[in-house]
Amino acid sequence: MYPASFEYHPAASVQDALALLAKYGDEPKLLAGGHSLIPVMKLRFASPAHLIDIGRIPALSAITDGGSAVHIGATARHASVVSSPVVRQKVPLLAEVASHIGDPLIRNMGTIGGSLAHADPAADLPAAMLALGATLVATGPAGTRTIAADDFFTDVFTTALHPGEMLTEIRVPARGAGSGGAYEKNPDPASGYAIVGIAAQVQVSGGTITAARVGMTGLGPKAMRLAAVEGALTGKPATAATVAAAAAHAADGLVFVDDARGSAAYKGNLARVHTRRALARALAAATA
């Protein structure tokens, strides 16, 4: 399929990209890896008149050790995140989640910022951002601001980014001692997207779970934290019984519909089963 015609603007810098965004008003789209945007353009579901390519901006793809957090440039490729020593050491959950995205070709082109800004409700990375308590850095005409991952995903394909703003960096808190994470994904056999994906990061101290963050993707209009699960973990002993009891709350408050991927009951079951499995592995990693 051939997309409708558009004008292509390579941006030399973030400032350049912001200027182009301002110049073309509502018409432009930012192009990073292109692996979400180009397919919908080819299908003519989207026909932006202007594409601003931020994939060539130097340094926007850097991954650096910021001490208490890992700083990942918005255009870092998924493959770079997966293989980054600093990511693997300080936020192994993120490397694990990114390794589940698509296939090697997609991971070689797709970018972390592109995926997060696209906010596909079945994408893997949003669950990781929620579980890891990441901070997203947005840059706009008024300067730079930070958005907590909890506040970033607002609806289907919708984020807290303002028009004229772009995502420039992701800051992920480094894992401390006694912290462990895991991602359990049930992929759709056709698309590879998550029917459900559960990312869990737990903190264990002296045999007690002192903190837990659980991010869920796939089963809702947006990635979300499973508050009831987290509440049933915090302050409890780090045992399989705690995990089982907490995972039983994975579908609390969620409304599912019957569709081609399965019945509502099946989806609720998947949420609980994969939450239990993710938590069990996360606990094992935390106490290893």
Added chain:
Amino acid sequence: MATTAQPGASLMGASVRRKEDPRFITGTGRYTDDLKLAGQTYAAFVRSPHANATINAIDASAALAIPGVHAVLTGEDMKKAGVNPIPPGWLHPGIKIAEYRALAVGRVAHVGNAVAVVIADSPTIARDAADAVVVDYTDHPAVADAVSALKPGAPLVHADAPGNVVFTWQLGDAAATDAAIAGAKTVVKQHLVNQRLIANAMEPRASLASYDPAADELTLYVTSQNPHVHRLIMGAFVLGIPEHKFRVIAPDVGGGFGSKIFIYPEECVVAWASKVVGRPVKWTATRSEAYLTDAHGRDHDTDVEMAFDANGKIVALRVKTVANLGAYLTLFAPAVPTYLYGTLLSGQYNIPAIHVDVTAAYTHTTPVDAYRGAGRPEATYVLERTLDVAARQLGIDPAELRRRNLIAPDAFPFQTAVALQYDSGNYEPALDKALAMVDYKGFRAQQAAARAKGKLLGIGLSSYIEACGLAPSHIVGSLGAQAGLYESGVVRIHPTGKVTVLTGSHSHGQGHETTFAQIVASELGCTIDDVEIVHGDTGRVPFGMGTYGSRSGAVGGAAIFNSLQKVKEKGRKIAAHLLEAAPEDVDFAGGNYFVKGSPSRAKGFGEVALAAYLAHNIPADMEPGLEATTFFNPGNFVFPFGTHIAAVEVDSETGQVTVQRYVAVDDFGNVINPMIVDGQLHGGIAQGTAQALWEGAQYDSNGQLLTGSLMNYAIPKAEFLPNFETDRTVTPSPVNPLGVKGAGEAGTIASTAAVANAVIDALSPFGITHLDMPLTPAKIWSAIQGAKGGN
């Protein structure tokens, strides 16, 4: 292990590396879309978004106003120009043939039905202009599934096919079957849905036509499995172009699985339009168009009754099938749910009475035709799934139940109750070998231990037979085929001894350039690099029926083999003349003719070839040159068979299925290239497994295809599959001189039932006896919950 060619050594049975692969893996293959002719234009189609609608008006004015647009053509334009509808190639008595126009006239019958075409200077302009064509439709209710289509009051697909019935067809002795079922100890009944599949060849369909007014000749490059059939049907029946003015070339073609056999609307339009606009016209399908317009496969709804005596011997089989043929009849469609299905319902088994009753229905969906296996996977699924249901009901192990019913090795030739005569076979050794490879007894013990711990393991058998090597021309002619199914093979020896082979078979993944060269090299004692295989061009190959029905080796290869014998025989006479010996005293081996008993009195094949072309010193009554043509018409089908076994684990919490092991023991007769045969088998097993577990085309009640992309139609990925363990038995086919049988479809034919049986076996602790495919995790989990609730 792949080997490289050794001159003089027999290459039959050698895993020679594929000659064609270097160009494919380095991107130098030449596919239709790679071609660019001077002045080329591009076609884009306007397609119906409705499944059933009346076309009130087509307004092309906005499209025509776009710079770069040459023409917007409609069905009315084509009809006025005298272009005829596309005919089916196989007829049954009473068949209702709906008018299948390349561009719809007056009404559309499925989503994606082409309504108009835009010809423009670039693909983008063509697409923009196609989007600018305004079609005024009146939308009507549609019917997508065949069972609903046959019910009274269902929306009518074609006014001249009352009740949406395309035809009804029966085979076998109804009275004998009824009587045997009435008197049987046990009758096992099962309803089976064999869901609709979409082929998904890697290369989408494409066509490029160019008309030369000086010679009044049309050349069409097209993604075809059978370019001569395209020339014949498009030329003689649709476009009215005589064969000598119409050249069809199928260059490199990236997969077909049956879907590139048929004569499609788009290539007819492109061929006609190139003459109308006076410029070459190219069209390449998008993947979305492929989903909507490539012929789909399968789509049967079947009721089975299998009757047994007290010893677990099958006494009768009654099968009633409703086949969904979609909105129009494509080339092979009428043959697939009949002669390629009903005739296979005896399988490997001695079943004294069989009756099959098929009703084919029109629906408001994409046409359904041959897809890898074409009828035979459906037949195998009916038999093998029902046998497993029966095994459970009778309390007999599934392997034992099959064994009890096998046709005995001394019973061949075996006349089945459904018309076919099996020429050869020996089924038990393949069954035994497969059971031994998978360690069937050990698995059953492991399964019992796992069940005690709540783990769900399952094992499934599929003992299949298939009839391929299509086909004896007089037989298919008597059954309604509008063509013979022989094959041509020309062997042209050049003066230096190098060889060009012209074959009517067409390779679109099968590796003919290698396997056919192996036949030549083995017969002539040359290397495969001395041999060029030419296929896919009606301008070079005299005639051909193409590649489908696993026929290339058994029919196309046999034609080449026989031409090689003719060439060798002429060479012997020339050699004898040069050696001053009697021809009967001259032998040929290792590329040399020599006098029996005195191998030093010899002439190399190249020397003889040169002598044939110099003609200075050849027998007086002999024509110069060294070339032979054979049209090989097989005396019967070939009958590959085997047993496949799948072992699976089902995650009871999620319904997820993991295929742990897959064992295949097949009998393909003599094997030319084991590596290529294994490759064919692997791909087929992947596709058949995918039908069992993942694939399925779904329409909503309005006839909208819900699974129209790779994002929601799950083709198999390598990571879903285990390593396949293959072995073979060898029972050479007596119907062709190579002793080969077809191997292209067996994997697909066998594997679906094996995997489905394994999953249901895993679920048997819950009392689950059957689920319809695809066996998705959601379906499995719901069945388990239902069973638990029932307890």
